Amino acid sequence: MIYLDNAATTAVWPEVFEKMKPFFMEDFANPASIYAPARKARAAMEESRAIIAGSLSAAPEEIYFTSGGSESDNWVLKAVSSRAAEEGRKHIIVSSIEHPAILSACRYLAQHGFTVSYLPVRQDGVVDPEALKACIRPDTCLVSVMTANNESGAIQPVKELSRIAHESGALFHTDAVQAYGHIPIDVKDWDVDFLSASGHKFHGPKGVGFLYIRRGLTVGPLIHGGSQERNRRAGTSNVPGIVGMGEAARIAMRDMADNIAEETKLRDELIRRVEEEIPFARLTGTRKNRLPGNVHFCFRFVESETILILLDQKGICASGGSACATGAQEVSHVLTAMHVDPEYSHGALRMTLSARTTEEEIDTTVEALKEIIAKLRSMSPAYRTWQEQQQKTDS
Numbered sequence: 001m002i003y004l005d006n007a008a009t010t011a012v013w014p015e016v017f018e019k020m021k022p023f024f025m026e027d028f029a030n031p032a033s034i035y036a037p038a039r040k041a042r043a044a045m046e047e048s049r050a051i052i053a054g055s056l057s058a059a060p061e062e063i064y065f066t067s068g069g070s071e072s073d074n075w076v077l078k079a080v081s082s083r084a085a086e087e088g089r090k091h092i093i094v095s096s097i098e099h100p101a102i103l104s105a106c107r108y109l110a111q112h113g114f115t116v117s118y119l120p121v122r123q124d125g126v127v128d129p130e131a132l133k134a135c136i137r138p139d140t141c142l143v144s145v146m147t148a149n150n151e152s153g154a155i156q157p158v159k160e161l162s163r164i165a166h167e168s169g170a171l172f173h174t175d176a177v178q179a180y181g182h183i184p185i186d187v188k189d190w191d192v193d194f195l196s197a198s199g200h201k202f203h204g205p206k207g208v209g210f211l212y213i214r215r216g217l218t219v220g221p222l223i224h225g226g227s228q229e230r231n232r233r234a235g236t237s238n239v240p241g242i243v244g245m246g247e248a249a250r251i252a253m254r255d256m257a258d259n260i261a262e263e264t265k266l267r268d269e270l271i272r273r274v275e276e277e278i279p280f281a282r283l284t285g286t287r288k289n290r291l292p293g294n295v296h297f298c299f300r301f302v303e304s305e306t307i308l309i310l311l312d313q314k315g316i317c318a319s320g321g322s323a324c325a326t327g328a329q330e331v332s333h334v335l336t337a338m339h340v341d342p343e344y345s346h347g348a349l350r351m352t353l354s355a356r357t358t359e360e361e362i363d364t365t366v367e368a369l370k371e372i373i374a375k376l377r378s379m380s381p382a383y384r385t386w387q388e389q390q391q392k393t394d395s
């Protein structure tokens with residue numbers, strides 16, 4: 001199997017799994033209890049919190065463990081908006097390319113009296129800070145723009161956007177689920193108020209994530225109940241998950257420079273070969289401003305879904321855009337926001353690499369893609385019509 005869908009989820013690293021194991025059957029105590037085994041679980045959890053805090057230039061008490069990216073995103077949107085509503089500030093700004101965790105929560109808030117503005121992106125998939133300046137109002141309570149997009153891989157100007165939000169007195173959140181563990185992040189330098197991340201996007205386990213909440217902000221809980229996470233997130237702590245995510249964070253920080261260099265090299269090789277060897281292929285976004293492991297192309301005269309099925313038959317896992325939209329035949333909201341030509345956007349293909357991806361896998365994938373796309377085009381009426389027209393104009 002060749003796995004090129006690391007934006008959907010990643011394999012747990014062996015060291016991460018080893019580190020988690022004792023917390024299922026030996027050190028399984030509830031970390032909120034008083035006896036020695038509980039103290040051990042608690043210590044392991046706090047070690048994870050310290051690793052994650054250090055990786056972001058945050059303090060440990062600014063890190064709150066959650067069930068993942070979706071919960072962290074929902075928490076920020078719902079908690080900030082309900083508090084701001086008390087002051088009559090009921091305007092929220094998000095980008096039009098956010099993950100469904102943000103966009104669906106915004107639709108929910110819009111049904112409950114909030115006004116939501118959606119920032120456009122330029123053709124390169126990046127939010128223009130000028131658009132935020134034009135859109136922000138005195139009653140804007142929150143601006144949320146992701147650190148890097150899960151489809152195009154485009155990295156957003158978070159530091160600048162956060163500055164503009166703060167100049168207007170709004171809080172700033174970034175969904176860093178795709179970026180955390182893959183590119184350097186500094187919440188102090190970027191001056192963000194909230195940041196979401198998820199364990200399973202950086203070789204940790206699924207069902208665990210965290211939310212950074214800047215010290216001093218008063219934010220109520222999303223999940224009410226016990227006093228876990230300093231009264232802000234109830235529910236018995238997912239100790240194995242939290243320990244695994246901490247270990248994955250430690251490894252990600254240790255290896256980041258090497259991984260960026262290696263993935264960027266393979267990414268650029270894959271981009272170069274597709275552009276040179278497959279006609280009617282358009283790279284989504286720019287060559288430079290993208291996550292180290294992200295390759296996203298749109299192909300004319302083919303459908304995403306059929307490319308994916310044929311790749312799967314060859315043991316290659318890729319995606320049409322995002323895992324969250326599988327089954328939906330429509331063009332993704334990200335490509336629509338980028339104004340990708342509809343002749344191309346139906347043939348979207350995302351291939352996301354990991355630190356374990358090899359040159360050989362890239363080579364096999366390019367050969368498979370060439371064959372699959374040529375075969376599909378030979379069966380495409382639109383392609384034949386185009387060929388016939390070419391022959392007419394040639395003769």
Ligand SMILES: *Cc1c(COP(=O)(O)O)cnc(C)c1O
Nearest residue numbers: 068069070099101150177178198
């Ligand atoms: C995967 C993803 C999420 C959701 O995270 P989960 O942990 O799967 O809930 C949110 N935002 C982005 C950008 C993602 O890629």
